[in-house]
Amino acid sequence: MEDLENSRNRQDGMSFLKGFTTARIGIGRTGTSIPVKQSLDFKLAHAHARDAVYSSLEINSLIDSIANFNLPVLCLESKVTDRAEYLQRPDLGRQLSQHSANELAKQVKNFDVSICIADGLSALAVQQNASELLALLIPTLLKDGLTIGPICLIRQARVAVADDVAQSLQAKLALILIGERPGLSSVDSMGAYLTYNPQRGSTDELRNCVSNIRHAGLPAQVAAGKIIYLIREAFRQKKSGVNLKDNQDLFID
Amino acid sequence: MAYKHIIGNKTYSFLDLKALLAKASPFRTGDALAGLSADTYEERVAAQITLADIPLKVFLNETVIPYEKDEVTRLILDQHNSQAFLSISHFTVGQLRDWLLEDTTDLVKLEAVGPGLTPEMVAAVSKLMRNQDLIAVARKCQVITSFRSTIGLKGRFSTRLQPNHPTDDPRGILAGIIEGLSYGSGDAVIGINPASDSPEAVLKILLLIDRLREQFDIPTQSCVLSHVTTTIELVNRGAPVDLCFQSIAGTELANKSFGINLSILEEALQATRSLNRGTIGDHVMYFETGQGSALSANAHHGVDQQTCEARAYAVARKFNPFLVNTVVGFIGPEYLYDGKQIIRAALEDHFCGKLLGLPMGVDACYTNHAEADQDDMDNLLTLLGVAGCNFVMGVPGSDDVMLNYQSTSFHDALYLRKVLGLKPAPEFEKWLIRQGIADRHGTLLDHSFALNGNITGLWKI
Structure with a gap:
C-alpha cells in the first residue's frame, strides 16, 4: 500500500523549497491532481x-x-440577528440594537478610552487573544492617567460599532478588539482598531489598525507596544488614522 | 425616462434605465445591500421582460451616470463607434440576445459590432441570458494579445503564476515561482501582489524575476502588482517593468478612490510601452476588476454592481491591455454571497469583457466567509474552460498565504488542460518541452527540471 502511494504521489525533487515559504508547495501530485493527504489537509x-x-x-x-481588570462589563449586540445576516449586511453590524443602545444610555459618561471586544469574523480570535492583550494594555493606560469606560462585549459586530459605543459613552478614543477574516492558516487572528474622537459614520481612514494579533502572528507583547504608542500619539496629536501611521515605525524599536 | 410592464393586474414601473438594469439583475447580495434589487421574483422577471423590449439606441441617449459628472461615461459615449453600431442599431436588447446566439453570428460578426456596443448594452443583454448563453457566446469570441507569449488563441489556456509571500521574502517568492514553472504555470504572467508598495520592495521583486526569466530564457512576462504611480516611478528609473498593473472600476469616483484617473492610466501606458520590452507584441497593461468595487467605495451612483463592472471594461478597452482579470470572489459575501452568485458573476464578467474585445481571465476565488468551497471553484473553472477563458490564476495549493483567500492551483490548470484538451501559450509550450518539464502532449514529466540544478545563483538577490 505504501509503495503504491509513493509511486502515485510523485514527490518532486524540489521539496527543499518548502523551507522558504508557508505556501503549499512541494505537495506532489497524482496524475495532475493533488494527492489525497494534501487534499484533506486543505x-x-x-x-x-x-x-x-x-x-x-x-x-x-x-x-x-x-x-x-475591575472594570464594569456590558454585554451588547448589533442590529444583526444571525450569522447569515451578519455576512450580508455590514451596515447592520455597525449599529447597536435598540436594546443595547438603551443599555448604554444609562451608563456613566465621559471617559478617555472606551474598549470593545467583538466577534467580527472570528469569535475564536478574541476568545483566545483579547484578555492577554488587555492585561498588557489596561495597566499602562491607567498608569498614563487615562480613564477607561466599561468593557463592552458585542455580538455580531463590525469595527465601526465602536464609534457608536464611544459616542454614547462620550469617550475620546475608541478601541475595539475584533476577530479578523480567517485565513486557511490563521483562523484566530485578532485586529485592534482605534479611532480618536469617534463619531457615528467615521470612515476607515480615520482609524489605525494593528492586525494579525495571535500567538503565531503578532504576539500580544508587540501588539500592545504598538497600540500604546498609537493611543499616546492620538491623544498628543488629537487625531488618528493615516497621519499617525507614518511615524509608527520610529517608535517600535 | 420611466419604463413600465403589466403582469396580471399588477403594473411594474421602473424609474429609469439604471433602476431597470438593477431590478433585472439576477439576485446578488451587493445589489440588495445597495437597496437596488428587485423586491420579488416577479418584479425581477418583469424588469427583464421590460428590458428585453428596450431599443439599443436608448442606451446612447440615456446614461446611467451623467455625462457631465463622470469621465467613464464620457469615455463610453465619445468612443462609441456608430459605424460598427449600424448593423445592430435597430435591435432591442432582447433581439441582440437572440442574434448573439444565432449560429450564423460568428467571430467575424462579433468583432465587427464590438466597438458599437457600450458596456451598458452588454450588461443589459447579459441580464437576459442564462449561464449557458453566456458561455456559448463567449466561446465564439477570441481576443488574442501578445508580449513575449501569445495569449487567447483557440485551444490554448494560460495561467498567471501567483507566488505571493506574506513579507515579500525573495526566496519565498522564488520558491513559489520554481514550483509553479515545474507545473507548467506562468505562461500569461508571473504576477506578484507585493505586501509592501514601496518602490524599493517592488524593484527588488522585479529584478528577481527578471534575472530568473533571462537566465532560463522563459517566454513569459512579469508583473508586480503595485499601484500604477509606483510602477510609473520605477519605469522612469529604468526598472525592468514588463507589464503595468492597476485595479480599475467603472465610475470616475471609484477610480478616484483607487488613486487613478484616465490620464494617469494613459501616462502609465506610454511609459511602460516606451521600455519596448515585448518581443512579439506591445500589449503592456494588466488590469484587475471585480463586481462590488464601486459600491464598496460608495461610488456606484445607484448603478447595479454588474453594470458598474461592465463600465470598467470601457476603461480597460481604451488601453489595449495584455490581460484583464476579474477577481470575482475576493470581495466577500456582502457582494457575492455564495458559489452560485460567484459563478454567475464570473460568467457575466467573462462574457461582457470578451464581447467588448478584452483578453479576459478570471480569478476563480473565494474567501473563508463566503458560502463557497473548492467544489464551487471546480465547477466555475470547468465552465470557464468551456467558455474559452484566456487565463486563470496558479496559486500553490490554491492557498494564497499573503492575500488570505483561495484561488485556483497549479494542479487545477493542469486538470482543465487535460479534460478539455487545452494547451499553454505556444511559445511557453515549446519552452516546457525544451526544459523537459512536459512532453508534446502536455503530460508532466517526472524528473525535476533543469532549473533545479541551476538556481543557486538566484538566491543571492
Whole structure:
C-alpha cells in the first residue's frame, strides 16, 4: 500500500523549497491532481476557518478572563440577528440594537478610552487573544492617567460599532478588539482598531489598525507596544488614522 | 425616462434605465445591500421582460451616470463607434440576445459590432441570458494579445503564476515561482501582489524575476502588482517593468478612490510601452476588476454592481491591455454571497469583457466567509474552460498565504488542460518541452527540471 502511494504521489525533487515559504508547495501530485493527504489537509484548514466564522462569543468565559481588570462589563449586540445576516449586511453590524443602545444610555459618561471586544469574523480570535492583550494594555493606560469606560462585549459586530459605543459613552478614543477574516492558516487572528474622537459614520481612514494579533502572528507583547504608542500619539496629536501611521515605525524599536 | 410592464393586474414601473438594469439583475447580495434589487421574483422577471423590449439606441441617449459628472461615461459615449453600431442599431436588447446566439453570428460578426456596443448594452443583454448563453457566446469570441507569449488563441489556456509571500521574502517568492514553472504555470504572467508598495520592495521583486526569466530564457512576462504611480516611478528609473498593473472600476469616483484617473492610466501606458520590452507584441497593461468595487467605495451612483463592472471594461478597452482579470470572489459575501452568485458573476464578467474585445481571465476565488468551497471553484473553472477563458490564476495549493483567500492551483490548470484538451501559450509550450518539464502532449514529466540544478545563483538577490 505504501509503495503504491509513493509511486502515485510523485514527490518532486524540489521539496527543499518548502523551507522558504508557508505556501503549499512541494505537495506532489497524482496524475495532475493533488494527492489525497494534501487534499484533506486543505479541507481541514478550510473547515477550521469556516468554524471560526461561525464561532460565537462565549460570554461567560470572556467575562471571567477580564474580571481582574475591575472594570464594569456590558454585554451588547448589533442590529444583526444571525450569522447569515451578519455576512450580508455590514451596515447592520455597525449599529447597536435598540436594546443595547438603551443599555448604554444609562451608563456613566465621559471617559478617555472606551474598549470593545467583538466577534467580527472570528469569535475564536478574541476568545483566545483579547484578555492577554488587555492585561498588557489596561495597566499602562491607567498608569498614563487615562480613564477607561466599561468593557463592552458585542455580538455580531463590525469595527465601526465602536464609534457608536464611544459616542454614547462620550469617550475620546475608541478601541475595539475584533476577530479578523480567517485565513486557511490563521483562523484566530485578532485586529485592534482605534479611532480618536469617534463619531457615528467615521470612515476607515480615520482609524489605525494593528492586525494579525495571535500567538503565531503578532504576539500580544508587540501588539500592545504598538497600540500604546498609537493611543499616546492620538491623544498628543488629537487625531488618528493615516497621519499617525507614518511615524509608527520610529517608535517600535 | 420611466419604463413600465403589466403582469396580471399588477403594473411594474421602473424609474429609469439604471433602476431597470438593477431590478433585472439576477439576485446578488451587493445589489440588495445597495437597496437596488428587485423586491420579488416577479418584479425581477418583469424588469427583464421590460428590458428585453428596450431599443439599443436608448442606451446612447440615456446614461446611467451623467455625462457631465463622470469621465467613464464620457469615455463610453465619445468612443462609441456608430459605424460598427449600424448593423445592430435597430435591435432591442432582447433581439441582440437572440442574434448573439444565432449560429450564423460568428467571430467575424462579433468583432465587427464590438466597438458599437457600450458596456451598458452588454450588461443589459447579459441580464437576459442564462449561464449557458453566456458561455456559448463567449466561446465564439477570441481576443488574442501578445508580449513575449501569445495569449487567447483557440485551444490554448494560460495561467498567471501567483507566488505571493506574506513579507515579500525573495526566496519565498522564488520558491513559489520554481514550483509553479515545474507545473507548467506562468505562461500569461508571473504576477506578484507585493505586501509592501514601496518602490524599493517592488524593484527588488522585479529584478528577481527578471534575472530568473533571462537566465532560463522563459517566454513569459512579469508583473508586480503595485499601484500604477509606483510602477510609473520605477519605469522612469529604468526598472525592468514588463507589464503595468492597476485595479480599475467603472465610475470616475471609484477610480478616484483607487488613486487613478484616465490620464494617469494613459501616462502609465506610454511609459511602460516606451521600455519596448515585448518581443512579439506591445500589449503592456494588466488590469484587475471585480463586481462590488464601486459600491464598496460608495461610488456606484445607484448603478447595479454588474453594470458598474461592465463600465470598467470601457476603461480597460481604451488601453489595449495584455490581460484583464476579474477577481470575482475576493470581495466577500456582502457582494457575492455564495458559489452560485460567484459563478454567475464570473460568467457575466467573462462574457461582457470578451464581447467588448478584452483578453479576459478570471480569478476563480473565494474567501473563508463566503458560502463557497473548492467544489464551487471546480465547477466555475470547468465552465470557464468551456467558455474559452484566456487565463486563470496558479496559486500553490490554491492557498494564497499573503492575500488570505483561495484561488485556483497549479494542479487545477493542469486538470482543465487535460479534460478539455487545452494547451499553454505556444511559445511557453515549446519552452516546457525544451526544459523537459512536459512532453508534446502536455503530460508532466517526472524528473525535476533543469532549473533545479541551476538556481543557486538566484538566491543571492
